[in-house]
Amino acid sequence: MTAHSYSISVRLTRMNLAVSGAVLLIAAIAFSSYDLVSFRYDLIKNLTAEAQIVGDNSVSALLFNDPQSAATTMKGLQRVPDIVSATLSNKQGELFARYGAGSEDPSKEHRLVSGEPDRVWSSGNSVLVAHRIVFQGESVGEVYISAKLTEIGRRARQYALIAGLILMFCMGAAVVISASSRRLIADPIRALADTAIRVSRDQDYSVRAIAPVHSSEITVLVDAFNTMLTQIQLRDLALSQARAQLEARVEQRTMELRQANQELEAFSYTVAHDLRNPLNAIDSLGFLLEMSLGEIAATSKIQTMIGSLRETTSSMATLIDNLLNFARATSSPLRSESVSLSRLAHEVAAELIASDPNRRVDFVIEDLPEVRSDRALMRIVIDNLLRNAWKYTSHHAQARIEFGSQKPVVEDGSTAGLIYYVRDDGAGFDSERAGALFQPFQRLHAKFEFPGTGIGLATVYRILARQSGEIWAEGAVEKGATFYWRLGTQSSEELDDEAT
């Protein structure tokens, strides 16, 4: 965060320095090179003028063969410090007079060709200016002036020094300006970034970025950011209000629903229970009637009718029992106690074998450890499942019904409980319709094939669902069926809770 602001201000400073430095450097180079070039040009022009003056003043000396006079004239060249040496030659090209130290003759290397008025030779710092002296249309001699342009080098060094000083001064100015621009640009941006970070980290939409005093794009940015925060805050508020409203509504609906459900269950229990008593009476009356008629040697037709009456009564009683079980499965309080599923299975098997001793059915019941559950409900579960198997093997002469357990295939390391199963080799079912098995009053077989109310498996399903367990089935037509189920993993806690 501080690194951001640091980088922005440093970048601003660097940018300022680079721009001002580049501008100054280019300007300094351009100005000084222009000045040096024009200075050199001026120097050479001056030298040419000097050569002309010397030439003009030496005309009479040349004409009257007076080298001393010419030498005196040439002494005037000392007012130009750059001039190293100069020579004057007469019209025959002979050395006539000279100026300067040493025996150096500047006209040795370069000479004017005949008729050429002026010429400049220059290489590096040394310049040779030649001038032809013309008097009354006639050439009377030549002047050669050799100069070293040391002044130019001095001037260039001076320029470099001045440019360096100005550059340093301007860099300092750029740093100062950057400091103020940091206050104007970098600091507001840093403040904005800080605010943005706080908002995203704390999810606190109530903070506001502080706009800089001077209006600029940053002010617009900060204002827009603040407006955005306000809108988010408003939307957040509206959202939480809506959620609260929704929750309240859901709670109300749930309550209403639960109440309606309870009323409905109470009603159906009452109905079932109240139906049971007259039905018992009817059955008892039927029994008494059969007894009485038997003594009077009743006709077989009446006997059949009374048998049919009693059978219907019995099936209705079963239906009511099942309905009561179903109601109890959903409404009765859950208890937690030690239950031996194996024992329950043995009991139910014994009941079934006793009900029809002629059937040849092998019960294979595994010895299982006890579990904590509601015994009555477990009894209903096992009774339903075994009775189911018993029923759907009834068309086979020989049948086998297994009750056992298997370790679950643990995929995610969860400590799921054992999976129990009841397997038969009976009529089975169409596996595509397996989903309908556990719906109340849904039957996969015709009633004349296998009698039933269609409520048994639905009861089992509801009992297990209440305990957070589950049940599923595998099977195929005439290949038998296997029902797997598992008690809920949270069942014990739930059971305890509900038991108290």
Added chain:
Amino acid sequence: MSFLCRIARRTLVYVTSMCLAFASLANQSFCQGPAPSQIDVETVYLFNFAKFVRWPAERDGEQLNICIAAQKAYSDSASRVVAGEQIGTRRLAVKLVSRPEDVSGCAILFVGLAAKDHLNDLLNAAAQHATLTVSDIPGFLEQRGMISLFVVNNRVRFSVNLENVDRSGLSLSSELLKVAVQVQGKSPGVGAR
């Protein structure tokens, strides 16, 4: 192109450096074998003087006569020097004179030693015609002469009497006075060496 120039070009083109060395040793300008005679130098001077003298305006357009009152060698030399030359618009001509009457058309009058006896008459005649008088007769300036030629260190030099020049209505260029050995009749210091 002048006579001297022709001589120089003819003889010196290929020996410039040798000549320069010789010139510096001998301390003189001319380095070829046969040095120009004093007569030649003096006639070249006459021609050069003409370049630095301003005559009165009425003489404009006239032929510029250089009159020689001396041996014929002088006028021959002068004729060679000025042949085909011109100063401004004035053509140059050389005239050999002996009598004062002949001086009337002269722009420049040279009086040689040979005419020493007629000097006074010649100067008197010249004084009436705005004529520049030149001579190598010693004491010339004191006898109303204008430019006196003499030899110093093997070199022909000259002195000027400005008073006499002014009196005749002529004017001399200061350039000329600069190289004169002596300038008389004017404020001291001008051209003094």
